Amino acid sequence: MHDVVIVGAGPVGLFLACELGLAGCSVLVLEGAPEGRSPWKENPLGMRGLSAASVEAFYRRGMLHPLLTASGVHDDPGANPDSDEPSPPRGVSHFAGMMLDPAQVDVTALPFRLPSPALEGVMTNLEAVETVLSERASKLGVEVRRGVKVSAVAQDDESVVVQAGEHEYAARWVVGCDGGRSTVRGLAGFEFVGTEPQFTGYVVLADIADPEKLHPGFNLTPTGMYLRTPAEYIGMLEFDGGAFDRSQRPTREHLQAVLRRVSGTDVTLTGVHLASSFTDRAMQTTTYRQGRVLLAGDSAHIHSPLGAQGLNLGLGDAMNLGWKLAATVHGHAPDGLLDTYTRERRPIGAGVLDWTRAQAAAMKPDPHAQAVQGLLRDLLGTRDGTTYVFKRTSGSANRYDLGSEHPLVGRNAPDLRLEDGTRLGDLMQDGRGVALDFSIDRSLHGSAMRWESRLRYAAGPARNDLGLSAVLVRPDGTVAWAGDRVPDREAFEQAAGRWFGTPHI
Known part of the structure; x- marks a missing residue:
C-alpha cells in the first residue's frame, strides 16, 4: 500500500508528488495520457506565465535554475538579488x-x-515545468504510471482503493489532480458549484493568408476580443453564452467565421494545425477534502484563463497541501492540520474565480x-x-487568516537574509519549516530544537530584519509567527505546536 496515490501527472500532481517524496512518503502517480509530451505543452500553445509566488516555490525547493534552463531563460528573474533594496x-x-x-x-x-533570486515571474511552458518536476520526482523515488485511466474510487476509515483498468491501487490517501473534468472529483462525490459561461474562447495555431489585417497583441473590439502573436498563435473570445459544442473539434471554417466576427475583418485562415476551445465557466468544490480523498488544481476549481492564474493557483494548492498531508501520513500532524488546507486555499481559489469573472x-x-x-x-x-x-x-x-493581527503572519515570507549571506530560500530546500532568530542571545534556540526533525533553526543578525526579532515559517513559505523587538518564547512555542505538532521531549 502506498502512502498517497495522486491521479494526474500534470504540473500540480507532479509538484505535490515532489513535496510528498521530499518528506519521505511513498507516492504513486497515475496518469491517463500514455505519453508525457504533447504539442499543447510546447510553445506557443503551451506557454504559461509563472507568478512570483510560483517561481519562489521552485526556488525554495532548489528547482529554480533547472526551471530557468528548461524555459530558455538565461538570467535569474530577480534583478540584482544581492541588493538590499527591492527592484x-x-x-x-x-x-x-x-x-x-x-x-x-x-x-x-x-x-x-x-x-530575492525569485522576485519576478517567469514565462515558461508546460513541457519545461513538467520535465523539471518529473526529473525531481524520479530522484525522490516517486513512481509515475502513464496510460492508466481511473474508473472507480472507494474509501473506508483506513484506506482508499483506486480502480484503473484491471488493476487496483490501495493507498492511505488519494489526491485528484486530474484537471477540470476530474474523474476523481465525480467518483468521490464532491459538490461542484459556480456560474455558467458567457463566452466561448478559442486557441488556434493557424496559417493566415493576410496577417496584416490583424493587429498584434490583445485587441478588445465591439464584438469580442482577439489576440495575435508573431508565431501565428491566435486567441479569440466570442460572447455566445458558451454555445459552441466543445465535444467537437472546431473546423477551419468555424474558426475563420468567429475570427472575422470578433476582428471585424475579412481575414482568411488557409490552414489550422491545432485548435481547442474553452469557456469562462467558473466552478469550485465546496470542500477540497472528502474523507481520505482530496483535490488540488483544476480538479477543485475551474475558470477562464483570463489573467493566467490557473497554473499558479494549482501550484499554490500543491505547496499548501504537501507538507500537511506528509505530516498526517507520518503521524505527527496536530489535530485539524489537514482541514486547514480547505480553509486556507478555498478562499484564494474563490478570489481567482471572481478575478476572472470581473474580466469577462x-x-x-x-x-x-x-x-x-x-x-x-x-x-x-x-x-x-x-x-x-x-x-x-x-x-x-x-494572506491566510491564521488568527494573528501581526501584518506579516499568514503572508508569503520575504526572502530574509542573514549577514553571512544565507537566505531563507536556502534553508527551505529540505521541506522543513524554518525558525529564524535575529536576537543577540539566540533566545529561541532551546525552544526550536524541540521540533528539530520538523523545523530548521538558524540564528544571527540579518541584512534587513524588517524590524523583526524572529520569524517562524511553515514548509510552504507562509509566516506562522513573527516576533517584534524581543522574541516571546511562549508565543513561539504555541505557534510551533499549532503547526508542527507535539515537540520532542
Whole structure:
C-alpha cells in the first residue's frame, strides 16, 4: 500500500508528488495520457506565465535554475538579488485585455518586499515545468504510471482503493489532480458549484493568408476580443453564452467565421494545425477534502484563463497541501492540520474565480461593459491601479487568516537574509519549516530544537530584519509567527505546536 496515490501527472500532481517524496512518503502517480509530451505543452500553445509566488516555490525547493534552463531563460528573474533594496517588477501582464506598465508599480506599497533570486515571474511552458518536476520526482523515488485511466474510487476509515483498468491501487490517501473534468472529483462525490459561461474562447495555431489585417497583441473590439502573436498563435473570445459544442473539434471554417466576427475583418485562415476551445465557466468544490480523498488544481476549481492564474493557483494548492498531508501520513500532524488546507486555499481559489469573472464582465461587447472599459483604462493607468493588479496577479496580496493581527503572519515570507549571506530560500530546500532568530542571545534556540526533525533553526543578525526579532515559517513559505523587538518564547512555542505538532521531549 502506498502512502498517497495522486491521479494526474500534470504540473500540480507532479509538484505535490515532489513535496510528498521530499518528506519521505511513498507516492504513486497515475496518469491517463500514455505519453508525457504533447504539442499543447510546447510553445506557443503551451506557454504559461509563472507568478512570483510560483517561481519562489521552485526556488525554495532548489528547482529554480533547472526551471530557468528548461524555459530558455538565461538570467535569474530577480534583478540584482544581492541588493538590499527591492527592484520594480519587469512585467504586470493585463487585466481584461488591457495591458499594464510595470514602471507604474509602486514598490513601496508591496507588503514586506525584499530582494530575492525569485522576485519576478517567469514565462515558461508546460513541457519545461513538467520535465523539471518529473526529473525531481524520479530522484525522490516517486513512481509515475502513464496510460492508466481511473474508473472507480472507494474509501473506508483506513484506506482508499483506486480502480484503473484491471488493476487496483490501495493507498492511505488519494489526491485528484486530474484537471477540470476530474474523474476523481465525480467518483468521490464532491459538490461542484459556480456560474455558467458567457463566452466561448478559442486557441488556434493557424496559417493566415493576410496577417496584416490583424493587429498584434490583445485587441478588445465591439464584438469580442482577439489576440495575435508573431508565431501565428491566435486567441479569440466570442460572447455566445458558451454555445459552441466543445465535444467537437472546431473546423477551419468555424474558426475563420468567429475570427472575422470578433476582428471585424475579412481575414482568411488557409490552414489550422491545432485548435481547442474553452469557456469562462467558473466552478469550485465546496470542500477540497472528502474523507481520505482530496483535490488540488483544476480538479477543485475551474475558470477562464483570463489573467493566467490557473497554473499558479494549482501550484499554490500543491505547496499548501504537501507538507500537511506528509505530516498526517507520518503521524505527527496536530489535530485539524489537514482541514486547514480547505480553509486556507478555498478562499484564494474563490478570489481567482471572481478575478476572472470581473474580466469577462468588462470585456462583453455591449455599451455597458464598454463604458466600464473606459473607466477601467483610467484606473489601470494610475500608479495605484497598476500596483493593485500586480499585487493580485503576483500572489503578494494573498494572506491566510491564521488568527494573528501581526501584518506579516499568514503572508508569503520575504526572502530574509542573514549577514553571512544565507537566505531563507536556502534553508527551505529540505521541506522543513524554518525558525529564524535575529536576537543577540539566540533566545529561541532551546525552544526550536524541540521540533528539530520538523523545523530548521538558524540564528544571527540579518541584512534587513524588517524590524523583526524572529520569524517562524511553515514548509510552504507562509509566516506562522513573527516576533517584534524581543522574541516571546511562549508565543513561539504555541505557534510551533499549532503547526508542527507535539515537540520532542
